[in-house]
Amino acid sequence: MANKVADSISREEYFYGHKACAGCGGSLAVRAALKVLGPNAVSVLPAGCMSAVGFNFPQLCFSNNSIISTFAGTASMLTGVEAGLRARGYKDFTAVGFAGDGGTADIGIQALSGAIDRNDNIIYICYDNEAYMNTGIQKSGLTPFGAKTTTTPAGANIHGNIRPKKNMFEIAAAHDIPYAATASVGYIYDFIQKVQKASQIQGTKYIHVIAPCPTGWGVAPDATVDIAKEVVDCGLWYLAEYENGTFRLNHKPKEFTDVSAYLKKQGRFRHLTDDDIQIITASRDKKWEFINKNFEL
Amino acid sequence: MSKKFLSGNEAFAEGIRLARPQVISAYPITPQTIVVERLSEMVEDGSLSAEYVHVESEHSALSCAIGASAAGARAFTATSSQGLLYMAECLYYAAGGRFPIVMMNADRSTALPWNIYGDQRDSLSQLDSGWIQSYAENAQEALDLALMSYKIAEDKRVQTPYMANLDGFVLTHTYETVDIPARGQADKFLPPYETDNRIDFDSPKNMAFSAGPDTNCIFKYKEHKGLLAAAEVITETEKEFAEIFGRKYTGLTENYRTEDAEYIIVTLGSIAGLCRETADKLRENGVKAGVVRIRYMRPFPNKEIADVLRNVKAYAVLEKDISFGNEGTVFTNVNSALKKAGVDVKGYNFIGGLGGRNISGADIGNIYTSIANGTESVNFIGIGGGDNGK
Amino acid sequence: MRPYIREKKDFSFSEVPENTSFEAGYLTTVNSGWRSIRPVISAAKCVGCEQCYLYCPDGVISIKDGKAVIDYDFCKGCGICAKICKIKAIEMEAERK
Numbered sequence: 001m002a003n004k005v006a007d008s009i010s011r012e013e014y015f016y017g018h019k020a021c022a023g024c025g026g027s028l029a030v031r032a033a034l035k036v037l038g039p040n041a042v043s044v045l046p047a048g049c050m051s052a053v054g055f056n057f058p059q060l061c062f063s064n065n066s067i068i069s070t071f072a073g074t075a076s077m078l079t080g081v082e083a084g085l086r087a088r089g090y091k092d093f094t095a096v097g098f099a100g101d102g103g104t105a106d107i108g109i110q111a112l113s114g115a116i117d118r119n120d121n122i123i124y125i126c127y128d129n130e131a132y133m134n135t136g137i138q139k140s141g142l143t144p145f146g147a148k149t150t151t152t153p154a155g156a157n158i159h160g161n162i163r164p165k166k167n168m169f170e171i172a173a174a175h176d177i178p179y180a181a182t183a184s185v186g187y188i189y190d191f192i193q194k195v196q197k198a199s200q201i202q203g204t205k206y207i208h209v210i211a212p213c214p215t216g217w218g219v220a221p222d223a224t225v226d227i228a229k230e231v232v233d234c235g236l237w238y239l240a241e242y243e244n245g246t247f248r249l250n251h252k253p254k255e256f257t258d259v260s261a262y263l264k265k266q267g268r269f270r271h272l273t274d275d276d277i278q279i280i281t282a283s284r285d286k287k288w289e290f291i292n293k294n295f296e297l
Numbered sequence: 298m299s300k301k302f303l304s305g306n307e308a309f310a311e312g313i314r315l316a317r318p319q320v321i322s323a324y325p326i327t328p329q330t331i332v333v334e335r336l337s338e339m340v341e342d343g344s345l346s347a348e349y350v351h352v353e354s355e356h357s358a359l360s361c362a363i364g365a366s367a368a369g370a371r372a373f374t375a376t377s378s379q380g381l382l383y384m385a386e387c388l389y390y391a392a393g394g395r396f397p398i399v400m401m402n403a404d405r406s407t408a409l410p411w412n413i414y415g416d417q418r419d420s421l422s423q424l425d426s427g428w429i430q431s432y433a434e435n436a437q438e439a440l441d442l443a444l445m446s447y448k449i450a451e452d453k454r455v456q457t458p459y460m461a462n463l464d465g466f467v468l469t470h471t472y473e474t475v476d477i478p479a480r481g482q483a484d485k486f487l488p489p490y491e492t493d494n495r496i497d498f499d500s501p502k503n504m505a506f507s508a509g510p511d512t513n514c515i516f517k518y519k520e521h522k523g524l525l526a527a528a529e530v531i532t533e534t535e536k537e538f539a540e541i542f543g544r545k546y547t548g549l550t551e552n553y554r555t556e557d558a559e560y561i562i563v564t565l566g567s568i569a570g571l572c573r574e575t576a577d578k579l580r581e582n583g584v585k586a587g588v589v590r591i592r593y594m595r596p597f598p599n600k601e602i603a604d605v606l607r608n609v610k611a612y613a614v615l616e617k618d619i620s621f622g623n624e625g626t627v628f629t630n631v632n633s634a635l636k637k638a639g640v641d642v643k644g645y646n647f648i649g650g651l652g653g654r655n656i657s658g659a660d661i662g663n664i665y666t667s668i669a670n671g672t673e674s675v676n677f678i679g680i681g682g683g684d685n686g687k
Numbered sequence: 688m689r690p691y692i693r694e695k696k697d698f699s700f701s702e703v704p705e706n707t708s709f710e711a712g713y714l715t716t717v718n719s720g721w722r723s724i725r726p727v728i729s730a731a732k733c734v735g736c737e738q739c740y741l742y743c744p745d746g747v748i749s750i751k752d753g754k755a756v757i758d759y760d761f762c763k764g765c766g767i768c769a770k771i772c773k774i775k776a777i778e779m780e781a782e783r784k
Binding site: 001003005006011012013014015016017018019020021022023024025027028031032057058059060061062063064065066185188189192214220221222223224225226 | 741745749765767779
Binding site: 039040042044051052055056057060061062063064065066067068069070072073075076077078079080081082083084085086087088090093110111113114117118 | 319320322347348350351352353354356357358360361362363364365366367368369370372386387390496497498501502503504505506507508509512
């Protein structure tokens with residue numbers, strides 16, 4: 001029984017033997033993307049989960065050329081790698097970055113914005129697990145409203161994180177980037193196809209992939225893919241692309257699954273009251289009003 | 298060889314053109330900006346073939362240069378003051394990764410209070426970052442160091458990034474006539490960059506990795522040895538430079554009338570010229586004055602300093618720096634060199650020129666007088682006002 | 688090909704590289720000790736759809752002769768494969784110590 005998607009990507013494993021937690025969504029995103037990009041991918045990873053689990057001399061888990069950047073420097077190092085290889089006459093390679101939500105939306109956003117502004121020929125993939133997981137689950141700019149983290153405790157007075165997620169996809173698009181996309185490891189075929197597409201486009205490409213962290217989200221290791229699918233199905237995340245000045249929705253759920261069910265499965269949301277969930281649902285509906293109005297289908 | 302009337306910044310840019318960097322990451326900051334402006338013009342007019350990257354910060358400037366170096370390319374960037382401090386994380390990163398990037402730093406005061414003029418607190422605060430650090434005195438030396446820097450940094454024994462410091466405004470913006478080496482000779486002197494410390498599609502690498510307690514110390518020791526090895530390579534490089542271009546340099550330090558000197562000022566950068574003039578005048582009056590100019594703060598000239606100060610009656614360290622709560626950093630380094638060598642002579646520290654404050658010939662004359670008569674251990678020049686800080 | 692276990696694990700002073708650059712895909716330790724449960728594939732049931740292969744975060748599943756097989760040296764026992772398998776050809780069993 002042939003699987004066309006599996007056949008369309010490399011059979012090699014480029015991210016192997018790493019020490020990520022069992023069921024790590026980030027490692028799935030990195031693995032899948034590198035199988036798309038193949039042996040001539042040069043990956044740049046900032047300080048963070050994927051570098052911490054993959055680069056401990058002498059245990060080195062990337063079989064393609066890979067390098068750790070400073071936390072803030074994913075995009076700027078990508079720029080340098082790309083420019084350096086080009087200056088040395090190389091043409092057939094892909095400079096790809098894998099940074100987490102903190103590395104992308106917080107400390108790395110300036111360098112990322114600079115790279116998009118220059119339209120450097122790189123792919124930047126943000127694996128979003130919605131908190132600083134490597135340091136032990138602290139709030140980032142992409143931690144969703146209501147989530148309990150170790151710096152947004154859920155108490156009687158404050159119910160976890162009081163701010164919504166930044167929209168990095170639209171921030172990237174606002175640069176008029178050649179290609180931006182959202183994805184989820186719960187829809188791996190869609191993600192793979194987007195990485196394939198990005199690899200064919202000249203200029204800066206940004207892909208924002210939801211990659212659950214079982215440890216930080218408070219779900220079982222085997223729940224990663226299911227919960228990454230459910231976040232799309234309940235409408236709290238969406239699969240979309242931005243290209244040639246146009247937003248396109250790739251997947252429109254016929255009707256949303258229950259937001260409350262999605263939240264209550266996760267330790268980080270278990271404290272939420274009905275009122276909190278009402279706020280989250282209302283904000284989802286408002287976002288979808290915008291999507292339905294502004295995104296092509 | 299041709300002659301041009303150039304500022305320190307422009308002379309340095311000319312040297313960089315001859316060194317043929319393949320990637321230049323550029324971000325403006327006074328008083329360095331002219332360097333990246335000139336380089337952009339050279340790229341535009343085709344006289345320099347390089348990828349010129351307009352980065353959005355100094356942190357990215359060096360991060361980009363590290364990426365380019367990891368790709369096996371010769372990389373250049375330039376900065377100053379706040380910019381140097383903003384990229385500080387990347388300084389250690391470049392050194393630890395053994396990426397032989399060259400960066401010009403226009404020495405400038407650091408805020409607060411804000412000040413764009415020259416002192417050396419910016420670069421001296423980064424002595425521990427693992428970079429070679431040179432301090433030029435004039436535009437010709439700046440140009441020559443720009444060309445020599447890559448040869449030193451890229452040497453297999455060294456593999457260490459190189460920070461070429463030029464005093465802000467006093468050197469970066471002051472014009473003089475400089476000799477510009479011929480391109481063919483420069484190419485002969487500095488061959489293209491070759492390294493194994495790079496991305497390699499035939500034999501892929503994992504780079505800039507973590508190393509735990511079992512091996513971390515070994516990596517750091519090798520980094521230290523690499524920087525120490527620069528001393529020997531600097532000497533060799535200057536010898537070869539002199540053979541090709543006819544200009545001689547004197548390694549980590551430059552001594553002036555030190556052979557019989559009883560009183561020596563140890564200093565660095567562009568103020569050395571005025572120190573020499575002052576020493577000459579004092580010698581006319583029978584004072585045996587001399588000057589040691591430190592050309593390289595890293596690797597530090599421990600032996601040279603100890604040798605030259607061994608027989609003096611007293612020495613002064615004149616520096617545009619203060620390590621708050623202690624003394625000038627150069628003074629600390631000089632004293633350590635003497636202590637290690639068992640040299641016990643009286644030494645005094647003079648902190649001057651902060652935030653671009655002028656140091657006059659009279660100030661320097663006073664330093665020689667003070668150390669002959671004995672003074673406080675750490676002295677500030679030019680605090681001003683009638684009470685002079687009291 | 689995938690990175691594989693090397694015999695050389697300890698590095699003397701002279702063997703430690705001069706810079707932070709080393710052979711890609713160099714593994715010295717396995718991950719099998721992490722498991723409390725292990726996926727067991729029923730070759731009879733497996734149809735080789737490769738769903739488990741695509742979704743495995745550790746890349747330990749490959750297809751041989753049309754059937755999924757697992758590299759137990761590096762499987763952490765997360766159980767994603769068992770959940771993703773629509774025909775229930777993978778069972779999670781207690782790890783035998």
